[in-house]
Amino acid sequence: MREWLPVQGLVHEGKWIGQGDERRWRCERCGYEWQWRPPAWRQCPGVPRYRDGEFPPGLVTVSQLRRKGLEPRDRLRPVGCYWCGRGTRYVPLYDERDAVRLSRVRRKEGRS
Numbered sequence: 001m002r003e004w005l006p007v008q009g010l011v012h013e014g015k016w017i018g019q020g021d022e023r024r025w026r027c028e029r030c031g032y033e034w035q036w037r038p039p040a041w042r043q044c045p046g047v048p049r050y051r052d053g054e055f056p057p058g059l060v061t062v063s064q065l066r067r068k069g070l071e072p073r074d075r076l077r078p079v080g081c082y083w084c085g086r087g088t089r090y091v092p093l094y095d096e097r098d099a100v101r102l103s104r105v106r107r108k109e110g111r112s
Contacts, residue, residue: 012044030081045090048080055080059093070099 012027024033030049050059059080065071072078078092 010044010046011040012038012042045081047078047092049090050080050082050093052082052084055082055093058096060096061091061093065094065096065099066102068096068099069102070096071102073098073100 010029012032013029014025014027016023017026017033018024024035025037026033027038027044027049029044029046032049050056062072062075072094075092075094079095079098080093081090082093083089084091
């Protein structure tokens with residue numbers, strides 16, 4: 001099964017917003033903000049990025065969908081993500097309203 005991965009080499013594109021101490025650099029692709037411009041090696045996920053636990057209601061991980069007997073309609077098209085610092089990776093988020101019932105084959109795979 002293919003998993004979503006951020007586009008390799010996709011860099012943050014944005015602009016400076018605010019004034020003085022409130023000045024921030026905001027990526028126009030993922031919406032994340034920094035006090036400095038991120039270095040080129042820091043990849044942009046290409047979808048809106050949220051802080052862990054601070055994403056809008058209705059956006060859930062694959063694990064959360066599976067607990068409800070659902071799966072993403074298309075795993076390669078998340079609607080957002082968050083940065084998992086412990087795992088040092090982006091975790092994709094999917095809209096729960098767009099999910100489909102988990103197929104029987106997938107349910108059996110999950111048990112083994």
